[in-house]
Amino acid sequence: MSTIVTEKEIQQLQLTANTIRQTIIRMLMDAGAGHTAGPLGMADIFTALYFHELKHDPKNPSWSERDRVILSNGHICPVRYAAMYHAGYQIQKEELSTFRKIDSRLEGHPAFHRLPGVETSSGPLGEGLSEACGFAFAAKMDHKPHHIWCLASDGEHAEGMTWEAVMLAAKYKLDNLCVIIDRNYIQIDGFTEDVMPLDLGVSLADKYKAFGWNVLEIGGHDFADILGAFEKAKSAKGKPTCIVARTTPGKGVDFMENNYKWHGVPPNKTQAEEALAQLARIEDALRRE
Amino acid sequence: MNFIFADNYLDETKVKMSPMREGAGLGLAELGALHADVIVVGADTLESCRAHHFTEKFPDRTIQVGVAEQNLIGVCAGLAYEGKVPFGITYAPFLIGRAWEPIRTTIAYPSNHVILLASHAGIATGTDGPTHQMTEDIALTACLPGFTVLAPCDHEQARLAVKAAYDLKGPVYIRCAREATPVFTTPETPFVVGKVQILREGTDATVIGHGYMTYRLLQIAEELKELSIEVINVHTIKPLDIETIVASAKKTGKVFVAEDHNIVGGLGSIIASALAEHVPVPVKSHGVYDIFTESGSAKDLWGKYGLDTEGTKKALLDFLQK
Numbered sequence: 001m002s003t004i005v006t007e008k009e010i011q012q013l014q015l016t017a018n019t020i021r022q023t024i025i026r027m028l029m030d031a032g033a034g035h036t037a038g039p040l041g042m043a044d045i046f047t048a049l050y051f052h053e054l055k056h057d058p059k060n061p062s063w064s065e066r067d068r069v070i071l072s073n074g075h076i077c078p079v080r081y082a083a084m085y086h087a088g089y090q091i092q093k094e095e096l097s098t099f100r101k102i103d104s105r106l107e108g109h110p111a112f113h114r115l116p117g118v119e120t121s122s123g124p125l126g127e128g129l130s131e132a133c134g135f136a137f138a139a140k141m142d143h144k145p146h147h148i149w150c151l152a153s154d155g156e157h158a159e160g161m162t163w164e165a166v167m168l169a170a171k172y173k174l175d176n177l178c179v180i181i182d183r184n185y186i187q188i189d190g191f192t193e194d195v196m197p198l199d200l201g202v203s204l205a206d207k208y209k210a211f212g213w214n215v216l217e218i219g220g221h222d223f224a225d226i227l228g229a230f231e232k233a234k235s236a237k238g239k240p241t242c243i244v245a246r247t248t249p250g251k252g253v254d255f256m257e258n259n260y261k262w263h264g265v266p267p268n269k270t271q272a273e274e275a276l277a278q279l280a281r282i283e284d285a286l287r288r289e
Numbered sequence: 290m291n292f293i294f295a296d297n298y299l300d301e302t303k304v305k306m307s308p309m310r311e312g313a314g315l316g317l318a319e320l321g322a323l324h325a326d327v328i329v330v331g332a333d334t335l336e337s338c339r340a341h342h343f344t345e346k347f348p349d350r351t352i353q354v355g356v357a358e359q360n361l362i363g364v365c366a367g368l369a370y371e372g373k374v375p376f377g378i379t380y381a382p383f384l385i386g387r388a389w390e391p392i393r394t395t396i397a398y399p400s401n402h403v404i405l406l407a408s409h410a411g412i413a414t415g416t417d418g419p420t421h422q423m424t425e426d427i428a429l430t431a432c433l434p435g436f437t438v439l440a441p442c443d444h445e446q447a448r449l450a451v452k453a454a455y456d457l458k459g460p461v462y463i464r465c466a467r468e469a470t471p472v473f474t475t476p477e478t479p480f481v482v483g484k485v486q487i488l489r490e491g492t493d494a495t496v497i498g499h500g501y502m503t504y505r506l507l508q509i510a511e512e513l514k515e516l517s518i519e520v521i522n523v524h525t526i527k528p529l530d531i532e533t534i535v536a537s538a539k540k541t542g543k544v545f546v547a548e549d550h551n552i553v554g555g556l557g558s559i560i561a562s563a564l565a566e567h568v569p570v571p572v573k574s575h576g577v578y579d580i581f582t583e584s585g586s587a588k589d590l591w592g593k594y595g596l597d598t599e600g601t602k603k604a605l606l607d608f609l610q611k
Contacts, residue, residue: 119370121398122394131366
């Protein structure tokens with residue numbers, strides 16, 4: 001997998017992801033509300049998308065040839081907003097501190113009509129994969145080569161609607177569609193395997209296989225792994241691809257990692273300062289490499 | 290624009306009988322031939338909803354999601370985000386009832402131009418029973434910001450409503466009944482979304498209907514020759530042409546609304562709240578009186594629950610005598 005990306009490129013992606021994590025912490029602290037664990041956990045995958053994989057034009061977010069990113073679990077939108085900001089989308093630095101506040105384009109859950117570059121409005125869980133199927137059908141009908149990347153949480157796989165879409169995508173061989181599942185094993189009420197187990201009987205990955213999908217299991221913080229999986233997803237024929245990405249919720253901040261209590265709360269000022277200090281130390285270490 | 294009636298439309302032995310869903314299906318096929326961006330998304334009831342008129346001609350623009358109404362909505366939303374004009378089609382209780390929150394989030398909130406086309410609205414569904422008789426769909430769609438809600442009065446108007454929906458913006462709901470009902474309009478009858486149709490002018494009372502109930506009101510106005518009854522067809526429940534209704538209410542001083550829908554949240558309640566603001570006259574809502582009915586033929590249900598011509602006439606006379 002190292003053939004598609006050099007060590008130096010990986011180091012740069014790691015630094016970008018670190019910057020995005022710091023932005024996320026600041027946004028959440030300023031908002032005084034929002035979700036922390038998921039955005040930190042998905043920072044590497046968003047970085048891999050927005051800074052390596054996507055065919056996109058930040059200055060022209062409605063460019064018809066762009067790859068589509070459908071965020072199903074809308075509550076992790078701070079990571080999307082931060083990634084878009086750092087990738088050069090038309091979001092001003094001071095706008096980041098308006099997240100969740102009145103008149104802001106940075107809604108608590110993404111609003112399609114307010115912020116160009118957000119493909120769908122989302123928030124209620126389990127709906128994104130169905131919409132992504134609609135995007136994939138449209139691309140097939142129009143013979144367009146762009147790819148549809150749907151980002152979903154593990155917890156939202158308790159929603160029946162998701163499995164309706166899983167069946168549909170396999171039936172119609174939507175190989176221009178890839179769902180990336182943030183397998184962080186937490187949700188708001190606790191650990192996924194306690195709230196509603198997804199690995200019971202067979203693992204979540206094997207469930208997708210049984211439904212006729214091309215399935216890849218990766219480490220969600222390993223850029224070589226992530227980018228390699230993207231390549232495999234794009235070259236798959238006749239089947240949609242599911243990437244089960246094992247992530248650490250709260251990644252990069254030791255008192256947040258793997259603690260489900262950080263699913264739906266923001267850091268206060270003291271916690272944010274400590275989180276930023278930890279992330280800065282990681283940044284320094286990366287730069288010294 | 291003058292309303293055009295079918296020949297001999299009040300003669301029950303001569304008026305053509307056909308279900309609205311049939312007209313809707315034919316309109317869909319016409320639209321498909323005109324516009325390459327029309328897509329049909331179905332949930333295992335396509336033929337029953339008469340969408341086969343489209344799907345047999347345009348299989349490449351047909352998506353069959355199986356018995357999965359929530360997914361149907363999400364797929365329609367995705368297509369609409371990409372500029373397609375999807376028609377999501379199945380029975381009203383499942384399309385609107387089962388999938389309401391996905392409709393709210395993925396269609397209404399982003400104002401996606403998706404047309405939800407339903408058969409099986411109202412107790413006219415008949416023998417399938419209350420699970421399949423949708424009497425809350427107007428309440429559930431009219432409350433969503435930006436929705437256009439259409440309730441055609443017969444086969445021909447359903448056909449025109451489907452064709453007109455293509456040119457609208459944002460989400461649209463079209464409700465059709467399963468049962469064959471009188472076709473009292475013609476292909477040439479004017480149809481303008483957002484404008485009510487005054488079918489008969491009068492001064493003693495305003496009677497308003499949507500769907501097949503409008504035909505009942507025409508029959509009643511004809512029978513009650515001693516009264517001067519103004520009959521209005523409301524094929525567009527939202528946005529409601531309140532100006533015309535207010536003008537009629539000012540003239541007659543009494544408004545009676547008949548519909549195959551729960552009186553809670555139906556057209557009657559929508560009109561009552563609008564009139565309370567503009568011209569507070571007595572309003573009577575006649576429909577399904579906040580109950581679940583039962584299995585039975587449409588005819589037997591109409592008779593037992595007062596939605597046939599006799600029952601509707603009795604309700605109107607009771608109201609006028611108060």
